[in-house]
Amino acid sequence: MVTTMTSPTQQVRPGAAARSEDRAVLDVRGLWKVFGPRPDRVVGTPLAELPRSELRARTGCVTAVRDVSFTVRPREVFVVMGLSGSGKSTLVRCLTRLVEPTAGEVLFDGEDIRKAGDRRLRELRRHRFAMVFQNFGLLPHRRVLDNVAYGLEIRGTGKAARYERAREMVELVGLSGFEDSYPDQLSGGMQQRVGLARALAVDPDVLFFDEPFSALDPLIRRDMQNEVIRLHREVGKTMIFITHDLAEALKLGDRILVMRDGELVQMGTPDEVVGAPVDDYVREFVRDVPRANVLTTRWIMRPPRPDEPLDGPETGPDVVVRDVVHTVLRATRPVKVVEGGELLGVVTAEEILGVLAEPVAGEPTGKPADFAGPSSDRTSAGAGVGVGAVKPIDPADPSSGRTSAGSSGKPVGSGEQG
């Protein structure tokens, strides 16, 4: 057992814990949603290959979700990100059948939700799932406590038990003292805390968030993101979170699914998306992200040179670069990246500067060409999905993430991870 120098203040990417479990809470396979007349005629036919605008002109149909597959693991925060109209809401709504999928499978704990009858679906929605919406969805004529207790009331929980639970949840989200207030007496951030408390009150297996903070001003929004991180630590729920904001996705997500025109473009951990964007669409999203705040030592380490001393400090491969900068710059020896007793590589000031400096397109970064970069199990974070695989860093390839993701130093939310 190797003791690394990872301290509680160091940021270890949150996905590390979730990744250790194989079981899927949600297993989505080949999911399609086509809106419009006779959508069945589109899936699996040449019509499905048409660009959106042409399909719409010829058939009146819109393919909102196109053959998307992914799994969500227990306690994972899984973020669905993309520009407006990319299909995020439709995809997530298909998971609870708020929108009926056109084709594909949605397995929840192994059960195909598409085969569930009305009664079973109601049961699942009341007991296993909860949603937090952008517009809060609170009942205006009910007090905070009654809003929080609402899901339990629907479920038939007795008054004393539901109020007890509701009080606990109100306290959990930091609203003690506001139990008797009405929604319009609260600020937007506080209203969304009520939304969170209400969702948590029913003790769901999966919490769905549909752009919950996009109506809030930036400071409140940041508070609420931190609140989600804190609540996730405390209650450990599986969360599926829709956002069009990359900083939010990087800050909250264990893994991120990037969508464009209904398709899955890339799926991976925040460092995979920033370190190795698969195409220009994703590259444009991550362009201004300070990479040192997101990439981990695994991304920048290199094999030790034959003459290098290997008695320097140690760190882990999932430690964010920002958190080892001082150690590396102070060390008189290369910092060793160690996992399970195995030396994976070393990091020196040279590698740190390589991340901090603005990369110049086409220029070699100095990394040995035969070095494989992040291990293949990490780059296949798509969990059985071929489309989501990311490219390992290739210093010789100007299109690889290392040379294309900018480092403007602009503050984005990713800097507040943890």
Ligand SMILES: Nc1ncnc2c1ncn2[C@@H]1O[C@H](COP(=O)(O)OP(=O)(O)OP(=O)(O)O)[C@@H](O)[C@H]1O
């Ligand atoms: N009920 C509907 N009928 C027809 N087309 C729809 C319907 N709902 C969504 N669409 C279309 O499906 C596509 C995906 O929409 P969706 O709302 O899922 O995207 P989104 O990424 O969530 O966008 P936004 O961030 O703006 O909410 C869009 O082209 C949209 O116009």
